[in-house]
Amino acid sequence: MIGALVITGFLGSGKTTLLRHLLGQREFSRTAVIINEFGEVGLDHELVEASADSFIELTTGCLCCKVRSDLVATIEELLKRRDRNEVPPFTRIVIETSGLADPAPILQTLIAEPGIAGRIALAGVVTTVDGVNGASTLDREYISVKQVALADRLVLTKSDLAGAAAPPLLNRLAELNAAAPVAFAHHGKVDPRVFEGDALDARARPVDIDSWLVGAAGSHAHLHERHDTEIQTCATVREEPIRAVALTLFLETLAEHCGGGLLRLKGIVNIAECPDRPAVVHGVQHVFHPPAWLARWPSEDRRSRIVCITRRIPRRWIELLLDALDIEVTSVSDRR
């Protein structure tokens, strides 16, 4: 399985600078890069120099609008050329989105597109945030809020400049996405080891559980809420195992009724029928990755933890929905 790391972030937030730096690092050798540029004449790809064993593909137009066709075609072609030894045998793909792109359709494509889903695994989403202008961008541009909310990891750029990484901005990022660790880029450079668990380990793990459960792994056994404007991060924690059918109905109902309001869902679930192996669920809006089983629990904590990043969905509704379905399924099972 080849890991695909998505680098997103608003215009001017430092995506290309970060990418240029990463491609020069040993840890990011054998990388195929897909750069999406909005406009007739692209420039970003001219600014990135790939090493001998990495290379760059370019797409134009807005990736989130044409994602079903352009991105899939590009990746499929890359895989064919790799199989024919026409390109270096890359072991990961990095996709740099345009600054105006909504990452959600891109993630959906990587999760669910039949032509590539069997060979490509979404390894993570890195969102760059301008350390100086990030707060005003978040105030002004909703798409930048969504880019932050969907991230697995945030990189605060321009941290070397005066006034960068101010506490209000860091607090804002924590409110928007408490589960995403923040790395700091100085002069465009960030330690590539911070991406361990993202692109570098994608083949070993279906999702990076540890990082995204950070916001949900506290000692509280109920619901946590962070919010910024209309976006919330809700972590639902359950001590008791959940029946497999109840989980399926829960995901189905979220997909049906939330639509675009469910930005992202990630969870590790203790399934009543198989308590020794946790199930991992992962979805973007109405598209869900097939649930996967981990070989074992990653820690002593065997509670079910489901993190939802939502827009205008009452957190209480999510909690009640899971409870009600679990009670209903349990009552039906008990009658049999």
Add this chain to the structure above:
Amino acid sequence: MKDKLKAITCELLAQSLLAWDLTGRVQSENDDAITVACHATRIRIEPAPAGLPFRWIVTINGRKRGAISLVAVLRQIRTALDPGYTASRVRIAPLPAPPA
């Protein structure tokens, strides 16, 4: 279990109206039923009698329909109340059995 399910269903329906940007009233009745009033629409949700292949009976403005689960109840209610809603055919594949 029955009372617990009724209580949580009642609260779930009230929260559902909020989630769908609808204004209405959800009430737990003295029998096993829950009623929802929203604009001119009256909905009654009650457990289906034994022997039917449904768990719930949903009566919307006098018309009765069966619902096999709360998922179907929510779908029927929203279809009746939210003109902007189109019932989705989204289905999540059941969790596969763990590898041996």
